Amino acid sequence: MAFDAPVTEITAAEQTVLCRRFGFSELRSHQIAAISAMSAGYDCLLTVSTGGGKSEAILGAKLLHPERGVHVQIEPLRALQADMLTRMKALGLRVELLNSDLSAAQFESVLSKVQQGTVDCLLTTPEQLEKSRVFQALNAVGVGFLAVDECHCLVEWGGEFRPAYDKIGTFIQHLDKRPVVAACTATLAPDAEKHVRKSLHLRDPVRVCGSVDRPEIRQLAVEIGTDLTVSDLIQKERYLRLKNILKDYGKDGSVIVYCSTVKQVHDVSAWLRCRGYDAEAFCAELSRSEKQRIQHRFRSKKRVVIVATSAFGMGMDKPNIRLIVHMSMPLSIEDYWQKTGRAGRDGKKARCLVLWHKSDFNTNALIVGRSGKKYRKLLQLREFLSSGECFAQQLRSYFGQPKGKPCHHCSNCKHNF
Template sequence: MSEQLLAVLKQSFGYSSWRNGQQEIISAVLQGRDCFVLLPTGGGKSLCYQLPALQLPGVTLVVSPLMSLMKDQVDSLRANGIAAAYVNSSLSREAVLDVLNQLRYGELKLLYVAPERLLQPSFLERLQEVGVSLFAIDEAHCISQWGHDFRPDYMALSQLKQRFPGVPFIALTATADPATQQDILQQLGLSNPYIHRGSFDRPNIRYTVQEKFRPLEQLLAYLKQQENQSGIIYCSSRRKVDELTAQLQERGYKVAAYHAGHDSTERQRVQDAFKRDDINLIVATVAFGMGVDKPNIRFVVHFELPRTIEAYYQETGRAGRDGVAAEAVLLFDPADIGRMKRWLEAEENPGRAEVVWQRFLSMAAFAEAQTCRRLVLLNYFGEARQQACGNCDICLNPPQQFDGTELAQQALSCVYRVGQNFGLHHVIEVLRGGQTQKILDFGHDKVSTWGLGKALSHDYWLSIFRQLIHFGLLQQDISHHSVLRLLPAARPVLRGEQQLSLAVPRLQSVAKAPAKLANQNYDRQLFARLRALRKRIAERDDVPPFVVFSDATLIDMCQKLPTDNAGMLAVSGVGYTKLGRYGADFLTEINDYLAAELPAGGKLA
């Protein structure tokens, strides 16, 4: 049985080996067992129901929350020669009837639907007539009230167990803490399920947190390093999305905005352009991204602090789904914490507000951490690790410490001299000897601390003050316009009774360290040619480029340099169907490139 499944894996999907847990999950599904699968984004969840669908007699019904996810997955399945379709509101009445006829006559192996459509009585009756072999509940965390993306429509899926007794269920998610996992099992009523909890680790993603000083300049410096790679920039508001998009467009970037304020036609246009590599960048609110099956997103930037670690993990997980090196960059302003607290004060449900606040504090602690970022993430999700990852900003560039006692005394004393009644930036300007109208009006150019810190930049002092706030020496009073107040712990530092070690402020833009992954060793020139060929074929066939081949497959071609069909079949991601459709074009491109690169002796050096 295992050899037969491996043959199907290669023939239909182009892979020669299983990822962690896939074989065991697929075997359990084919034995008729319910399954709960927790695997990271890019960990191969979809294959856990797509391959069994080819082995089972009837149709596999996939519940998916977003139209974009359905279309992406169906396009990829069809490119592999697999009979798949979706039904949603984007289709015309005639197109829906065509899909339903395919379902009726047993011509489909996989059908994707949203929960709202699935639970319509007429649709359920139709499914009972044709028979369902397997229900796959994708993004299963949506069913849980503890999940970060709770959707009430998902809760009604529990009735499927009564309507379809004996039909196995597989629930899949990449983002669920222990409470959410337990809730998923209970809500769906899974019977003695096979449970696979994979690692939350995404070793190909480098996590970097940078303190926010001049965010636009910091972002532009980072984007200059990306060589037109695909990326997502997340902002917390529609206004900020539109503002930042305009600023990037003015500087010549191929970028578009995406948020719920745009109509569905515009959102679809932007998403399609991004998937087809017609634009490189999306600036978006969290309305964009869940389930977008674009594997070659090379970076995700958070322009503001996300509300939960679950949301951050899922959003950063959209980078590097193909397993190739990717980056997650977070620009962090500690003032986000005060803004979140004010927002929650308006929450009518105190219990819900407390849960949200505690989760937000965990996110803030991640951003402020001086230990390996990956360890913070993994331990939050209950995956005990102690070994630092070596692929985050803390591991690659540990914070330098210095004796900051004198600077702390100057800062704390200045807060005291201005009466503990002014905000962060005003106090810094006093320290730096500023002569703003406000300083002159209040006579702060006469206090003893005026000008003491003029040798240091505003941003340097900003970092020092933020550290004093983190250490509990200062407080920003959000109930009084975020003015700075001294806390009891400041007293021994001011008196010289206690020394204080601070981190040297990092004011430079995000620096790229050398890539860690072995799959980065390949011919960049050939890769560019294959990528251009892929784009031409994708435009010809009217599909996104990644449906033709992923970046990971193109990289494997550049490493293995196949020159015939047998060699091309040895490339990861090339099955028999794609070999027949695209193999000749790519082999011609590779052979032409090798011929041009051959030295006089006829062999590559």
């Protein structure tokens, strides 16, 4: 864990207070580092693997210093907002949610509570920060801490898909009293880090890096159909590989199968249901109520297979995901590791399998284009999958960490899987 910090650690007594609130026996080193930095008034840029406790790391300073003002937390998806709402309430925080689901009356009610000083934490989206009423209410009461969760979305979604992401920094700059700003995610390559720092106007942020390693996840990749060019035969091999790994993924956990297109989501889920699997298709075209139903089933049932596009599972606090399958090549190393990292949050063994064919590259190139940063990242992913080098070593290097030793259990280290 790297901690580039000019600050003093929070005291042992403060750590004890936080452990009691969180229900921990002790804080992890990166949590102490982030909380210490924010408590001392420094911005913080935190990267820590999924399941590493980043939620507690960015809430700790607020718990220690409730007098400093509202804690505003930006979450990109409703599932993330719902999970954080539950976590914050469990900590005894007075929390409100501000998103597009609210009626006009509910919207005004939340802002009224903020202005009355009865809100500790406000969960919201970047789009809500663009509204003048939201700015006025928060500026009047004072924002003590502002956290941008899943800050890789600034790079992946800013400007092109969700322009409001590019305006978070402007919101921060216009506040009369600048808050302590924290940006956090599980995946942030060095080039993306520069973008996040600039976009949010971070002031000499303390950089806290947890290890990218997830030794409980065995990473497997298979280049299928190396001698095949007929799409039906390639698909047949994908399904055969999927069938084989589903046989022994374990009865005590759940599975997510990621697909690159909506058509593939429906095809794979239908194929699984025909073979007796409890499979659900999840994609953007579903109604909100249907998405909520599927998410609830996934959280509450042990053995269910979700076939989905990339966003499903982001921030979802489900500990017993035992298997992640990528039915085709992901879009980037970040995309691959974000999805893969959703397995094994309970620390128990899990597996990730990528089933890729050389034709997947051309399919993805149609999605991202054949030039620019996204295309270069697609090229990097192809090299990652085809290089034959230990996946753990490649990930460490990509995310700016020492290469270290081979993991000895990925498919490049051990070929008999």
